[in-house]
Amino acid sequence: MSDLPRKAVTRTAKLAALPLGFAGRATWGLGKRIGGRSAEIVAREVQQRTADQLFKVLGELKGGAMKLGQALSVFESALPEDVAGPYRAALTKLQEAAPPMPTRTVHGVLAERLGEDWQDLFVEFEDRPAAAASIGQVHRAVWHDGRDVAVKVQYPGAGDALLSDLTQLGRFARLLGPLVPGMDIKPLITELRDRVSEELDYALEARAQSEHAAEFADDPDVVIPGVVHQCEQVLVTEWMEGTPLSEVIADGTPEQRNRAGQLLARFLFSGPARTGLLHADPHPGNFRLLPPPDRIADSVEAAESADDGAADESFTASGNFGDWRLGVLDFGTVDRLPDGLPRPIGDALRMTLSGQAEEVYEMLREEGFVKDSIELDPDAVLDYLLPIIEPAQAEEFTFSRSWLRTQAARIADPRSPAHQLGKQLNLPPSYLLIHRVTLSTIGVLCQLNATVRLRDELENWLPGFASALEPELEPEPKPESESERVTESEPAPEPVPEQKSGSGSESGAKSESEPESGEGAVVGA
Incomplete structure (x- = not known):
C-alpha cells in the first residue's frame, strides 16, 4: 500500500533512475558476458530486470509516469518478440493493477468530497480496490438504492504529479529509448501532457460517459455503465461485470x-x-x-x-x-x-x-x-x-x-x-x-x-x-417530361439540409x- 509520492524531487529521482538503471544493468550484463555467459541469456536477464523496474517505478509513482506506461502497453505488439516478451507482462500489469493507496487516504478523500457521513450513501463499500490506475483507483460498492456501483477516487495531488512526471519524462525522453527499443516516445509524452486538465476533470468525464450511455442504451453490442453520482475527485458509476x-x-x-x-x-x-x-x-x-x-x-x-x-x-x-x-x-x-x-x-x-x-x-x-x-x-x-x-x-x-x-x-x-x-x-x-x-x-x-x-x-x-x-458510376440521365422541367418563373426548391x-x-x-x-x-x- 502506498500513497502517491508528492515531492517533485522524489518523483524526478525515481524517474531518472529508469535510464540510469538500464545503463547499470547493461554494464552488469557486459561483465557477465566477459565472465563467459552467453549474449542471449545475458540480454534476456537484462531485459527482464528492466521490465521489473519499469512496472515497479511507473506503478508506484502513478500519475503521468503510469499514464505513459499504460499508453506504451498497447504498442508492445510492434516490437520484436525478443524485446517485447519481458516488457509485455510488466506493461500489462499497469493497465489495471498498480500498487493501491492506503485505506485511510481513500476514506479521507471520500469524507472531504462526500461529507463526513459518506458511508451512509453506501450499503456496502469494499476498502480493497478492484483496480488502481494512473490518477485514481476504483472500489466496488453498493449504492444506497441497492445498485452495484464502481467508485473512482482520484489520488490526492494527482494533478501536480501528472504535470511534473510528463515534464520530466519529456526532458529525458531520448534516454528512455532503451526501455522500449525502436519507439520515439517524445510525441506521445507531449500529447499526454496536453490532455492533463481533461483527465483530471471528473465532471467532463461524467458528461462524456453519460452521453455514451444514453446513445448506446439499447445497443446489442456495446455496453456503457451509467453515471450514478459525481463530485470533485469522486465518480460513481454502475458496476459492470x-x-x-x-x-x-x-x-x-x-x-x-x-x-x-x-x-x-x-x-x-x-x-x-x-x-x-x-x-x-x-x-x-x-x-x-x-x-x-x-x-x-x-x-x-x-x-x-x-x-x-x-x-x-x-x-x-x-x-x-x-x-x-x-x-x-x-x-x-x-x-x-x-x-x-x-x-x-x-x-x-x-x-x-x-x-x-x-x-x-x-x-x-x-x-x-x-x-x-x-x-x-x-x-x-x-x-x-x-x-x-x-x-x-x-x-x-x-x-x-x-x-x-x-x-x-x-x-x-x-x-x-x-x-x-x-x-x-x-x-x-x-x-x-x-x-x-x-x-x-x-x-x-x-x-x-x-x-x-x-x-x-x-x-x-x-x-x-x-x-x-x-x-463510382455516373447515374444515367432520365428523359425530362414537361412536368419535371423547372422553368425560370418556378425556381427549384432548396435542398433539405442533411441531418447529422x-x-x-x-x-x-x-x-x-x-x-x-x-x-x-x-x-x-
Missing part, C-alpha cells in the same frame, strides 16, 4: 478474440458518428467482454460460487460468442468531434485503395499532412500508405504482432524509402489524438490476434469511405489547448 480484455489477450479462445476485436473496431468508428466523441484511452484495461443479458446472471452466480480457476471458466465457457458484448470504461480522455471522424480520412482511404495517387497527394497537402515547402512523388506516397491500410482492403483481416512488426520495421529502418518519406510528412494538430487512438486500437487488435471485418465497420461508420472498392448524427453543443466544443503538430509521425508515434 465481464472478462477484461487483458485476460482475453492472454488466454482467450479464437472466437472470443475475434468477437472482441470486431466490437472494438466497431466502437472506434461508430462512437464518434453516434455521439460526436472519440474515446481516447483504448488500452485493454478499459474494455470488458460481456455475455448476453440472459446469460450474465448465471455467469456471475457461477463465478461467485466457484474457486478462482472455475470462476474464469464460468465466464469463458465454450459456446457461441457471436452475441457477446463489449463493455467500455473510462471516458476521462475524449476527442470532441461533433461531425464524427473527419471526412478526409474516409476519402483518402477510398482513393488510396482505388490507386488515385494524384488525388490522395492533393488531399494530404490540403489537410496539412504535406507542408507547402515539401514536394513528394504522389506514387511514392501511395506506395507508403498501401501496406498500412491493408486491413481496410480485405474482406476480413487477421491482425497479428508479426504484421505490425513488419510495418514498424519498414518505417523505422533508416535505409528504407518509407522511412525517408515518413520523415517528410506532417501530422496536423487536429489529427493528433485521432492518430494515437487509431494506432492504439490497432495495437490492441494485434495483441488479440483477432480476425476482423474492418471494411464493414468503415463502410458503415467512416464518412467518405462507403463503397471504397466499387467504381452526433452530440449537442457540449460535445461540439473544441479542447482549450491545441497540441503542436508532429513531423514524421503519421504512422509511428
Whole structure:
C-alpha cells in the first residue's frame, strides 16, 4: 500500500533512475558476458530486470509516469518478440493493477468530497480496490438504492504529479529509448501532457460517459455503465461485470478474440458518428467482454460460487460468442468531434485503395499532412500508405504482432524509402489524438490476434469511405417530361439540409489547448 509520492524531487529521482538503471544493468550484463555467459541469456536477464523496474517505478509513482506506461502497453505488439516478451507482462500489469493507496487516504478523500457521513450513501463499500490506475483507483460498492456501483477516487495531488512526471519524462525522453527499443516516445509524452486538465476533470468525464450511455442504451453490442453520482475527485458509476480484455489477450479462445476485436473496431468508428466523441484511452484495461443479458446472471452466480480457476471458466465457457458484448470504461480522455471522424480520412482511404495517387497527394497537402515547402512523388506516397491500410482492403483481416512488426520495421529502418518519406510528412494538430487512438486500437487488435471485418465497420461508420472498392458510376440521365422541367418563373426548391448524427453543443466544443503538430509521425508515434 502506498500513497502517491508528492515531492517533485522524489518523483524526478525515481524517474531518472529508469535510464540510469538500464545503463547499470547493461554494464552488469557486459561483465557477465566477459565472465563467459552467453549474449542471449545475458540480454534476456537484462531485459527482464528492466521490465521489473519499469512496472515497479511507473506503478508506484502513478500519475503521468503510469499514464505513459499504460499508453506504451498497447504498442508492445510492434516490437520484436525478443524485446517485447519481458516488457509485455510488466506493461500489462499497469493497465489495471498498480500498487493501491492506503485505506485511510481513500476514506479521507471520500469524507472531504462526500461529507463526513459518506458511508451512509453506501450499503456496502469494499476498502480493497478492484483496480488502481494512473490518477485514481476504483472500489466496488453498493449504492444506497441497492445498485452495484464502481467508485473512482482520484489520488490526492494527482494533478501536480501528472504535470511534473510528463515534464520530466519529456526532458529525458531520448534516454528512455532503451526501455522500449525502436519507439520515439517524445510525441506521445507531449500529447499526454496536453490532455492533463481533461483527465483530471471528473465532471467532463461524467458528461462524456453519460452521453455514451444514453446513445448506446439499447445497443446489442456495446455496453456503457451509467453515471450514478459525481463530485470533485469522486465518480460513481454502475458496476459492470465481464472478462477484461487483458485476460482475453492472454488466454482467450479464437472466437472470443475475434468477437472482441470486431466490437472494438466497431466502437472506434461508430462512437464518434453516434455521439460526436472519440474515446481516447483504448488500452485493454478499459474494455470488458460481456455475455448476453440472459446469460450474465448465471455467469456471475457461477463465478461467485466457484474457486478462482472455475470462476474464469464460468465466464469463458465454450459456446457461441457471436452475441457477446463489449463493455467500455473510462471516458476521462475524449476527442470532441461533433461531425464524427473527419471526412478526409474516409476519402483518402477510398482513393488510396482505388490507386488515385494524384488525388490522395492533393488531399494530404490540403489537410496539412504535406507542408507547402515539401514536394513528394504522389506514387511514392501511395506506395507508403498501401501496406498500412491493408486491413481496410480485405474482406476480413487477421491482425497479428508479426504484421505490425513488419510495418514498424519498414518505417523505422533508416535505409528504407518509407522511412525517408515518413520523415517528410506532417501530422496536423487536429489529427493528433485521432492518430494515437487509431494506432492504439490497432495495437490492441494485434495483441488479440483477432480476425476482423474492418471494411464493414468503415463502410458503415467512416464518412467518405462507403463503397471504397466499387467504381463510382455516373447515374444515367432520365428523359425530362414537361412536368419535371423547372422553368425560370418556378425556381427549384432548396435542398433539405442533411441531418447529422452526433452530440449537442457540449460535445461540439473544441479542447482549450491545441497540441503542436508532429513531423514524421503519421504512422509511428
